[in-house]
Structure formats: structure tokens, C-alpha cells
Amino acid sequence: MGTAERRSRERKQREEQIVNAAEKVFFERGFDNSTMDDVAGAAELSKGALYTYFKTKNELCICIVSRALALVLTGFEKVSADKRMNGLKMIQAAGRSFQHFYCTHPKYYCALLSYRHHRGGCGAESRFLQHTLEENDQINELLASMLRKGMADGSIRDNIDAGKTALTLWGELGGLIPGFILNGEDVAGQDLFEQALDLICCGLSSKK
Amino acid sequence: MGTAERRSRERKQREEQIVNAAEKVFFERGFDNSTMDDVAGAAELSKGALYTYFKTKNELCICIVSRALALVLTGFEKVSADKRMNGLKMIQAAGRSFQHFYCTHPKYYCALLSYRHHRGGCGAESRFLQHTLEENDQINELLASMLRKGMADGSIRDNIDAGKTALTLWGELGGLIPGFILNGEDVAGQDLFEQALDLICCGLSSKK
DNA sequence: ATTGTATTATGACTTATAGTCAGTATATGA
DNA sequence: TCATATACTGACTATAAGTCATAATACAAT
Numbered sequence: 001m002g003t004a005e006r007r008s009r010e011r012k013q014r015e016e017q018i019v020n021a022a023e024k025v026f027f028e029r030g031f032d033n034s035t036m037d038d039v040a041g042a043a044e045l046s047k048g049a050l051y052t053y054f055k056t057k058n059e060l061c062i063c064i065v066s067r068a069l070a071l072v073l074t075g076f077e078k079v080s081a082d083k084r085m086n087g088l089k090m091i092q093a094a095g096r097s098f099q100h101f102y103c104t105h106p107k108y109y110c111a112l113l114s115y116r117h118h119r120g121g122c123g124a125e126s127r128f129l130q131h132t133l134e135e136n137d138q139i140n141e142l143l144a145s146m147l148r149k150g151m152a153d154g155s156i157r158d159n160i161d162a163g164k165t166a167l168t169l170w171g172e173l174g175g176l177i178p179g180f181i182l183n184g185e186d187v188a189g190q191d192l193f194e195q196a197l198d199l200i201c202c203g204l205s206s207k208k
Numbered sequence: 209m210g211t212a213e214r215r216s217r218e219r220k221q222r223e224e225q226i227v228n229a230a231e232k233v234f235f236e237r238g239f240d241n242s243t244m245d246d247v248a249g250a251a252e253l254s255k256g257a258l259y260t261y262f263k264t265k266n267e268l269c270i271c272i273v274s275r276a277l278a279l280v281l282t283g284f285e286k287v288s289a290d291k292r293m294n295g296l297k298m299i300q301a302a303g304r305s306f307q308h309f310y311c312t313h314p315k316y317y318c319a320l321l322s323y324r325h326h327r328g329g330c331g332a333e334s335r336f337l338q339h340t341l342e343e344n345d346q347i348n349e350l351l352a353s354m355l356r357k358g359m360a361d362g363s364i365r366d367n368i369d370a371g372k373t374a375l376t377l378w379g380e381l382g383g384l385i386p387g388f389i390l391n392g393e394d395v396a397g398q399d400l401f402e403q404a405l406d407l408i409c410c411g412l413s414s415k416k
Numbered sequence: 417a418t419t420g421t422a423t424t425a426t427g428a429c430t431t432a433t434a435g436t437c438a439g440t441a442t443a444t445g446a
Numbered sequence: 447t448c449a450t451a452t453a454c455t456g457a458c459t460a461t462a463a464g465t466c467a468t469a470a471t472a473c474a475a476t
Contacts, residue, residue: 199368
């Protein structure tokens, strides 16, 4: 009987609907200034109902982080699918894709930065957190595969460890923008990000 | 009369004593699990007294961030004072100094990462926040001066903008470790950080 | 010494909100 | 029609940040 399937589908829909509401509220007023009653109101549910689907307020945030990572991943996948580029060009394109993500979805980007904070207030066993971690792994794996491709096609020097360097790149990308913003620099309109990307690619390149 | 001076000195001492207490409490139980009553208890004061010196709980955290930045700055200054190194070596040494900071003061490092979050809950006019921002500027300026030195002595390629690249480096350094930790990698015992630093220096170097 | 003023400290109180839970409503299946 | 499971409600509890009237103390001037 398909009832169980329909029910689980509907449950998933409710979940999404709640995350949609949370996203709207959090993006509008900021996480700390939003209450679970606000979210419940936006989702047209009572507060108690939220807790049928999510254990804590932080878990809702982790779901938003998850969406942010999915966007980044999609961008990277598009880059990775383009057969015309060599490995180094791919890394460069991934960097640009990340910048584009930041420019078109600044709120998602901010959510990404708050990950650490929300993870803390969200049990380690949370399946939403698990999912987020998996997406992060996928991003690292995708970057690593680009690096390996570059090492194979000769565009990237072959004395690096693809896995470790992928971690490095992903960490660097995440840290760049906060550093810029902290100093009041305009990330979108400037060539700051472009320069940073140049520096990274120059470090990876097999040629000078 | 020196009474006013003594009073302001004593006020500063109280402030420090309170930040000491807050640091102890926050580092022990974590910021979110600590209460202002805990801090007051550790400082042997009443909760109300804390608010004579600090406007919010977040402001206390910003003070701890400030201490963390001061440690980083001191490390960078030591590197900068060593006349035997060329600019590129200095950048490399600064990176190692940062790693050393992380390894010897992991809690301060975490405080650094939480900066963004606490800044939000702390009025923009807070003098403690101002001080923190100044320290950050000094770090960027110091890195920029190392880059300029390297461009002058020929160790660093001269087609970069020292100011912008300093921002990039400082942002990258901050983002590296979270990226590593997120993936469950051991930062201290591995050559991960060393590799990342190599990548950066290779990007900066005038030679291949 | 005494008195007035300013500073610092107290802790009970107010307010806000995350999370709970006993009870209600609704859907499903026998 | 009834029994059970699931989804939902909103009043309630617990906790903690921040406030404020009051008290204590230090100081300077008379």
C-alpha cells in the first residue's frame, strides 16, 4: 500500500515548508532576532509543531546551511562537467563560481559562515547535520578531482597532494570574503577576489 | 592630584579582572553554556556590577577576541623584527607563527572564529570593538609591509598589490583551520598546514 | 569631623524566548 | 464503528540577559 510512502513524502514537504519559513524569517530579521513563534507563524503552524520536525532552532539553521552548500556544489558540478577546460582552469572557474554564489546569494553565504556556531547547538547525531557534512565532503571531493585532472593534464604541478590541497582551497575560499568584509572592502565590485584567485592559481600552476 | 589617575587605573584593572573571569568561564563551559552569573561569581562580583563595565555579554567576548588578535600580532611582530629574513621567508614564518598560535592557544583561536557572531550582538560604537578592529588593521598592515619588503628584495613577484594581498592572506589563514577541522583532520600533527603554506608561498614567489 | 556628591556594587525584578507536554484533532486501517 | 497512530495546539516551565531602586563606599570641600 502506498499510504506510508505518501505520508513520508508529505512529512518531507512539511519539513521543507518549515525550512522555507525559517529561511524567510531568519534572512529578514537575522537569526538571533527571530523567535520560533515567528517561524511558526510564517509556516502557519504552532510552535509545538515545529518541534515534531526539528529538535532545535539551530537545526533549522543547519538546514539552511545545507541549502547553501547545495548551491555551491551545483556550481562546482557545472564547472566540473565542462570538458573544454584543463584542471587549473577548472579550479579558477570554481573560484569564480563561488564568488558568483556569494554575490547572488549573500544571505546563504552568511548562513554558511554561521555553520560553526549552529553546529554547536545541534546534537551530533542530527540527520540534518549529517547531510550537511556529506555535502561538504562532496565539495572537497569535487575540488580534489579537479586538482587530479590538472595534475594529469599537466596544468597543475604534480608535487601536491590533491586531497589535502582541496581542503586547503575550500578553507581558503571560505575565509577570503570575511577577511575582505571585515576591512570594509567591497567584494563584488572590486578585483579583490580576482587577485586572490590569481594568487591561488599561480601557486598551483606547473608553469611560472 | 593623582586620585583621578589612580581611579581610572583601578577601573581598568577591574575590567581586566572581569575579562579574566569571563575567559575562564567561557573557555571552560563554552560561551552559550555560560551565564553572566557564572562570570560574576568567578569575578567575585554581582551580576549588576559587570554591567557597569561592559554593555553586554557579547562585549566580553569581543574583549577575548581582542586578546587573541594581540597574541597573533605579537607573533607577527617578532617575525617582522628579524632582519635576516627576506620578505617571502617572513610571510612563511608568519604562517608558522599563526599555526603555533593555534596549537598553543586553541581556545583563543576559537574565540577569533566566533568574532563575527559576537560583533553582531555588540553595538558598533563599543570601544572594545573599536580596539579589536584596530588590532586587525595592524595585522593587515604588518603583512602588507612584509609583502612590500619581499617585492623590494626580489623574493616576491612584484605584480601584486601588497595591501590587497595582505587581506587575502589574513583571510586565507583564518579560513584554513576550520576547513581542516571540519573534515576531522588533525591540524597540529599533520603537514596539512605546512602544505597550505607552501601553496601560498609558491603563489607569491618570484621564482618557480 | 561633617556633609554633599559621585562612583561602584548589590540582587531582586522584569522581560523574553527556547523548549515541553498534556490534551485535542485528524487520518488510517481493521 | 472503533482503536491506534500520527500530527498539532498553545498554555506552561525553565532559564538567563539585562535593569533599576537601593545601599555602600570613597572623596573633596567646608
